[in-house]
Amino acid sequence: xxxxxxxxxxxxxxxxxxxxxxxxxxxxxxxxxxxxxxxxxxxxxxxxxxxxxxxxxxxxxxxxxxxxxxxxxxxxxxxxxxxxxxxxxxxxxxxxxxxxxxxxxxxxxxxxxx
Amino acid sequence: xxxxxxxxxxxxxxxxxxxxxxxxxxxxxxxxxxxxxxxxxxxxxxxxxxxxxxxxxxxxxxxxxxxxxxxxxxxxxxxxxxxxxxxxxxxxxxxxxxxxxxxxxxxxxxxxx
Numbered sequence: 001x002x003x004x005x006x007x008x009x010x011x012x013x014x015x016x017x018x019x020x021x022x023x024x025x026x027x028x029x030x031x032x033x034x035x036x037x038x039x040x041x042x043x044x045x046x047x048x049x050x051x052x053x054x055x056x057x058x059x060x061x062x063x064x065x066x067x068x069x070x071x072x073x074x075x076x077x078x079x080x081x082x083x084x085x086x087x088x089x090x091x092x093x094x095x096x097x098x099x100x101x102x103x104x105x106x107x108x109x110x111x112x113x114x
Numbered sequence: 115x116x117x118x119x120x121x122x123x124x125x126x127x128x129x130x131x132x133x134x135x136x137x138x139x140x141x142x143x144x145x146x147x148x149x150x151x152x153x154x155x156x157x158x159x160x161x162x163x164x165x166x167x168x169x170x171x172x173x174x175x176x177x178x179x180x181x182x183x184x185x186x187x188x189x190x191x192x193x194x195x196x197x198x199x200x201x202x203x204x205x206x207x208x209x210x211x212x213x214x215x216x217x218x219x220x221x222x223x224x225x226x227x
Contacts, residue, residue, distance in 0.1 A: 009155070034215065043204050043218030044158070089157065093214050101173075102216060104150075106157035 002027040004105040006090060012111045013080055021075040021108045023090035030092040033066055033073050034102065038087045044104075047088075048075075080112045116141035120205045120219030127226050133178075133192040135222050137205030140186065145207040147188040148216065149180055152202040164188060165210070200226045 007022035023033070032051045036044035050057045050066040050073070057064045063076040077084050087109045091102040120137045127133060139145050146165055150158040160173045162180035170180050177196050181189045188205055202223055206216040 004157075032214075036216075041202075041221070041223070043206070043221050044216070046215045046217065049215060091216075101148075101160060101163060102214060103160070104158040106155070 006105040019077040023073040036089040135190040137188045148206040150204045
């Protein structure tokens with residue numbers, strides 16, 4: 001069966017360090033993978049998308065890697081700040097009919113300590 | 115710019131009562147529309163999606179239904195709520211034919227007692 005796993009439900013790091021979150025999947029062949037940020041009681045917000053033929057994508061302090069052989073994506077936040085504290089969700093696409101659908105992992109709750 | 119509105123934000127309903135959650139999107143046309151549910155500490159579960167007016171696909175058998183009476187309106191309903199229907203419901207949209215980034219509403223917190 002298809003499965004998406006994100007490492008550890010919670011991750012605590014010190015301010016200024018790099019946070020690394022992991023997303024592993026099985027029985028998917030996604031064309032792309034997405035990362036979202038979710039704050040408590042709010043809807044998720046799209047951060048980054050990486051395609052299957054891309055190894056790495058950067059946006060400001062964010063970096064995403066995508067290894068389709070390992071079936072894994074790593075999400076890095078460099079120079080982390082307390083404001084980066086949130087739950088981060090990875091999502092994989094699949095196509096059904098004419099709509100692309102996303103399946104989400106359960107998320108990793110990141111806390112950046114001042 | 116595009117916006118998505120979802121309401122009500124919070125509701126507490128007794129078991130067996132009906133439900134109606136509404137979602138509207140502004141600033142775009144012919145979007146794909148989605149309803150997700152998020153249980154506490156869990157990931158997002160896709161409930162329904164729609165690629166056009168009157169076109170609804172259900173991902174899981176359940177006590178809920180969805181309708182799309184207008185291009186940018188998506189409604190989640192139930193005739194009789196169950197305790198297990200409690201959760202955080204999220205409406206989202208994406209552009210047709212695009213790579214599928216989702217834009218979420220603020221969510222509706224449903225508690226069934």
